Amino acid sequence: DTEVTQTPKHLVMGMTNKKSLKCEQHMGHRAMYWYKQKAKKPPELMFVYSYEKLSINESVPSRFSPECPNSSLLNLHLHALQPEDSALYLCASSQAPGSPADTQYFGPGTRLTVL
Amino acid sequence: EDKVVQSPLSLVVHEGDTVTLNCSYEVTNFRSLLWYKQEKKAPTFLFMLTSSGIEKKSGRLSSILDKKELSSILNITATQTGDSAIYLCAVEAGLGNTGKLIFGQGTTLQVKP
Numbered sequence: 001d002t003e004v005t006q007t008p009k010h011l012v013m014g015m016t017n018k019k020s021l022k023c024e025q026h027m028g029h030r031a032m033y034w035y036k037q038k039a040k041k042p043p044e045l046m047f048v049y050s051y052e053k054l055s056i057n058e059s060v061p062s063r064f065s066p067e068c069p070n071s072s073l074l075n076l077h078l079h080a081l082q083p084e085d086s087a088l089y090l091c092a093s094s095q096a097p098g099s100p101a102d103t104q105y106f107g108p109g110t111r112l113t114v115l
Numbered sequence: 116e117d118k119v120v121q122s123p124l125s126l127v128v129h130e131g132d133t134v135t136l137n138c139s140y141e142v143t144n145f146r147s148l149l150w151y152k153q154e155k156k157a158p159t160f161l162f163m164l165t166s167s168g169i170e171k172k173s174g175r176l177s178s179i180l181d182k183k184e185l186s187s188i189l190n191i192t193a194t195q196t197g198d199s200a201i202y203l204c205a206v207e208a209g210l211g212n213t214g215k216l217i218f219g220q221g222t223t224l225q226v227k228p
Contacts, residue, residue, distance in 0.1 A: 088156070
């Protein structure tokens with residue numbers, strides 16, 4: 001089973017709203033990732049959690065706030081977003097960075113529209 | 116700066132054709148190269164290539180890593196319309212075990228009936 005699930009599938013929010021994206025995996029992976037993907041572009045890494053600790057923040061604006069409550073769950077809290085933040089947000093997980101054959105498996109994504 | 120470049124950016128073929136997609140990289144401390152297929156939503160994993168595994172095959176798809184030329188190819192034989200997708204190449208590199216992937220721009224493949 002290489003399934004990563006994400007909710008919601010679609011989200012429309014105003015610039016003053018607060019919302020959260022959720023990601024879950026039950027593969028026993030200890031690394032989880034958030035990516036942002038704009039149309040016709042490759043995914044761009046936002047955050048990496050390794051063993052439930054934030055290990056990489058790619059200079060993401062503070063209106064995006066990640067949270068890893070346990071090894072299976074990853075959240076992305078959104079507040080005061082801008083229209084240019086509209087994108088597909090992908091979650092991925094892998095065994096652990098640096099482990100042999102460490103492959104990232106992606107969830108289906110959340111399509112976010114900011115009005 | 117680490118860089119991954121794919122070519123061609125787009126490709127249109129007919130069913131039954133064979134295609135070769137290219138990926139070249141300039142990175143420090145190469146760890147692995149991965150190929151993904153992206154249709155409507157999430158990238159789905161195809162292959163991972165490392166120094167200890169430079170050739171992989173699965174059905175009509177195969178991939179080779181050339182560490183001397185710092186490149187990889189993805190071959191698809193007897194293409195089908197279901198192969199139409201964006202093919203992404205990504206490289207894991209850098210100091211420390213960060214898990215950070217550097218993606219190429221992708222190759223958009225359209226297979227016509």
